[in-house]
Amino acid sequence: MNILVINAGSSSLKYQLIDMSSESLLARGICERIGIDGKLSASTADGRSLTKQVHMSSHTEAFLQVKLVLTEGECKVLGSLDEIGAIGHRVVQGGSLYKESVIIDEQVIADIESLRELAPLHNPAHIQGIRACIGVFGSEVPEVAVFDNAFHATMPQESYMFALPYEYYEKYGVRRYGFHGTSHRFVSARCAELMDKPLKDFKLISCHLGNGSSITAIKDGKVLDTSMGLTPLDGFIMGTRCGAVDPSAVLYVMEKENLTIKQTADMMNKASGFVGISGVSSDDRDLIAAAEAGNERAALARRMLRYQVRKVIGSYVAAMDGVDALVFTGGIGENTIDLRQDICENLTYLGVKIDLKMNELLRRGAEGELSTPESRLRVFVIPTNEELLIARDTLALASK
Secondary structure, eight states: OOOEEEEOOSSSEEEEEEETTTTTEEEEEEESTTTTTOOEEEEEEEEEEEEEEOSSHHHHHHHHHHHHHHHHGGGGSSSGGEEEEEEEEEESSTTTTTTSSOOOOHHHHHHHHHHHGTTTTHHHHHHHHHHHHHHHOOOOOOOOETTTTTTGGOOOOHHOOOSSSSHHHHEEEEEEEOOOHHHHHHHHHHHHHHTTTGGGGGEEEEEOOSSSSSEEEEEEEEEEEESSSTTTTSOOOOOOOSOOOOHHHHHHHHHHTTHHHHHHHHHHHSSSSHHHHHOOOSSSSHHHHHHHHHHHHHHHHHHHHHHHHHHHHHHHHHTTTOOOOOEHHHHHHOOOHHHHHHHHHTTTGTOOOHHHHHHHHOTTTEEEOBTTTOOEEEEEEEEOOHHHHHHHHHHHTTOO
């Protein structure tokens, strides 16, 4: 069965078409600037590609462009849309309503809508994508929602509760939900395969490090804790997000700068993190270049990330009473050699020893083990593949 995987944003729509008989990628692309001027980029597994400006006033029109590029022209991979057996949608926030992936119906759409305040930039866009997809493909093609926070549903209450008045949890569902769940779920399962052990038989810390970052502690096959909270803002320094800070510092700046709630939210989500500290960029690659050119603030932002990642890892070792494996994934985790070396060389209390040559080699999609045979803690680089996980869940539900 061919599965179409969709990740809809407010003004974008990413897609991948996967042949599940071999779990091979057939085509991928992105529709950008929907409702503005419009741009479509597409490529196929055999090396064909195209980029063109095309006006798309809505997500429905974006799906029509996806239909065209998949079935016509230089990037054609299908004879017709009938060759698509099911569609999987990434949905950021399922709250406490969904602990696993589900077939989409009107109730599921209503539930996703009801959680829009917990993911105001994401859930409304997902609904647009789902509605647009139904409009183009019809209701006969099964569609599945795969929730980004569902993997974290096993967290115990002492992990997910905030020490705010309990009534806010009861009234508004204010608690830790966690994100990047599809990534953490994929790499943890792959780590179990590489270790030739059931996931329930060891303790794992998964580090998804990118423009958005989170770390998850997995014990006995279940998530014990994760660094993102009610929203993806919590945790540690990211590309544009501040991560965890003293709440009083936020209130103090609000008062001094006379900021509104929206202005404060924008400051913490869009103008903090790497870009806020460095004044250069939200991209770690730019910070590397700036730091090498002598920019001290860029170097500081990179040191802050390493230090904060080590702190979170250490806290999760304490929470789980040990750790057996550490995984690096995400754009930074999979590719940034000096960051991995720095973190591992400062985990001597865990008996970590890494192969520096392997650390150099494990980049650009390469998978493998960083740690040496003498290392007490096994350390892996595992490229994440959230789209494949979504496709697997979609196939399982659509085949029932």
